[in-house]
Amino acid sequence: GGGGGGGGGGAYWVDSQQKRYVPVKGDHVIGIVTAKTGDVFKLDVGGSEQASLSYLAFEGATKRNRPNVQVGDLIYGQFLVANKDMEPEMVCIDSSGRSSGMGIIGQDGFLFKVSLGLIRKLLAPKCEIIQELSQLYPFELVLGMNGRIWVKAKTVQQTLIIVNILEACEYMTAEQRKQALAKLSGN
Amino acid sequence: SFIIEERSFMPCEDLLYGRMSFKGFNPEIEKLMIQMNSRSKEEEIEVDDKMEADVSDEEMARRYETLVGTIGKKFLRKRDQRVLQGEDEDGNSNTRPSKKAKKKFLKPQD
Numbered sequence: 617g618g619g620g621g622g623g624g625g626g627a628y629w630v631d632s633q634q635k636r637y638v639p640v641k642g643d644h645v646i647g648i649v650t651a652k653t654g655d656v657f658k659l660d661v662g663g664s665e666q667a668s669l670s671y672l673a674f675e676g677a678t679k680r681n682r683p684n685v686q687v688g689d690l691i692y693g694q695f696l697v698a699n700k701d702m703e704p705e706m707v708c709i710d711s712s713g714r715s716s717g718m719g720i721i722g723q724d725g726f727l728f729k730v731s732l733g734l735i736r737k738l739l740a741p742k743c744e745i746i747q748e749l750s751q752l753y754p755f756e757l758v759l760g761m762n763g764r765i766w767v768k769a770k771t772v773q774q775t776l777i778i779v780n781i782l783e784a785c786e787y788m789t790a791e792q793r794k795q796a797l798a799k800l801s802g803n
Numbered sequence: 804s805f806i807i808e809e810r811s812f813m814p815c816e817d818l819l820y821g822r823m824s825f826k827g828f829n830p831e832i833e834k835l836m837i838q839m840n841s842r843s844k845e846e847e848i849e850v851d852d853k854m855e856a857d858v859s860d861e862e863m864a865r866r867y868e869t870l871v872g873t874i875g876k877k878f879l880r881k882r883d884q885r886v887l888q889g890e891d892e893d894g895n896s897n898t899r900p901s902k903k904a905k906k907k908f909l910k911p912q913d
Contacts, residue, residue, distance in 0.1 A: 629812070640811040644821045692822065717822045717835045739818040741840075746823070754826035761812075761821070769828070 634732045637662045637762035639698035644718070646727065646760035647706060649689045657685055662729070662762045665703055669693060673707035675715035683720070690721040690766060692758055721758055725768030726775050732763050734786055745785055748797050749778060 637645075639661060647659030647667060657669045669691065674683040685691070697705040708718040738746055738759055749755075755769035755778055765782060769775040777800060785793060812818065820839035824832035858866075876887065 629809075638810075642811050716839070717820070717832060736812055736818065739821065741817060741819055743819075750825035754828035755824075756829045756832060757823040757825075759821040759823070 631733075636664075637732060639663050639665075639667065639695050639704040640761070641695050641698045643698070643761040644692065644694045645706075645762040646721070646758060646764040646766055647691045647693065647762075648727075649685055649687050649691060652685065652687055657691075659691060659706060661704070661706070662764065663704065667695070667704040667706045669706045669708070673709055674719055675709050675713065685720060690727060691719065692721050692760070693718045721766055722768070725756070725766050726779050727764060727766045728779055728783065729763050730765055730783060731786060732761070734782075735759055735761060735763055735765070737785075738765075738782075744790065745782070745793065748794070749781065752778070752797070752800060 639645075645661050647661045647669070649657050650660050650666060651658040655671055657671065659667045659669055661667045671677060671682050671685070672679075673693075673696075677683050691706070691708065693706040693708040694710075695704055696707045697703075708715060710716045710718075737743060746757075753769060753774055755767060755774065757778075758766040760766075765779075767775050767778045767782070769778060781793070781796065784796070788796070820836060822832050823836060824830075827833065876884065879887070
């Protein structure tokens with residue numbers, strides 16, 4: 617389905633169910649390293665093309681001090697270049713050269729996919745789902761605009777519980793979700 | 804025309820920063836969350852006037868007092884350094900024969 621919205625500054629956008637991610641400049645996404653060729657890494661970001669990431673685009677990286685990136689690693693970064701004419705390019709530093717939380721996402725944890733609409737819902741300020749989950753137990757979360765979510769909690773079981781709730785949010789009503797969480801908090 | 808096309812959702816919906824941590828799982832990320840999200844909302848970030856210092860102010864002042872002297876000594880000319888050494892040894896002059904701090908130039912005897 618579709619819907620429209622009006623922003624404060626006279627911005628209008630069309631909201632629709634989108635399955636396939638299209639790289640957009642400035643978006644923060646989770647990429648998977650698929651290749652390491654010379655000075656450039658290739659990342660799968662879930663789009664039609666792979667994105668490139670230079671080894672120098674990390675905080676404190678120099679020709680001698682290269683980041684320790686391996687094939688299969690997860691990277692949180694933003695698009696520097698993303699248009700239909702060129703291969704998308706990612707970086708893990710912001711305009712002032714700081715990493716700002718971007719870079720290699722640590723070991724362990726669990727990566728899964730959700731719809732793009734759910735990501736936007738989860739990133740909205742004061743999102744109820746996030747607020748309810750944050751009461752359960754300590755955990756870490758990375759939300760990529762490309763529909764990828766990475767979760768890490770202290771135990772595998774806790775991690776998977778969060779994954780299941782987030783996946784189920786696609787079709788659960790708020791009431792069902794609150795009931796499921798209440799059962800968990802009771803344990 | 805006054806219509807600009809924007810492909811990202813970010814400016815539309817005021818979305819939060821994508822990395823999150825809860826209940827202290829990753830303290831660095833939690834600090835980052837406060838920084839990044841208040842930046843977008845343009846709230847005033849509370850500035851810590853007094854940062855937790857490893858060294859107290861008093862200790863710092865004491866160190867500086869002696870530090871200035873120590874570094875100052877480095878830049879003295881060699882002659883002046885020996886004078887200083889002489890002053891330091893004054894306390895021990897009773898037990899040891901004191902050396903002349905400054906050697907005077909001896910004229911060669913014809």
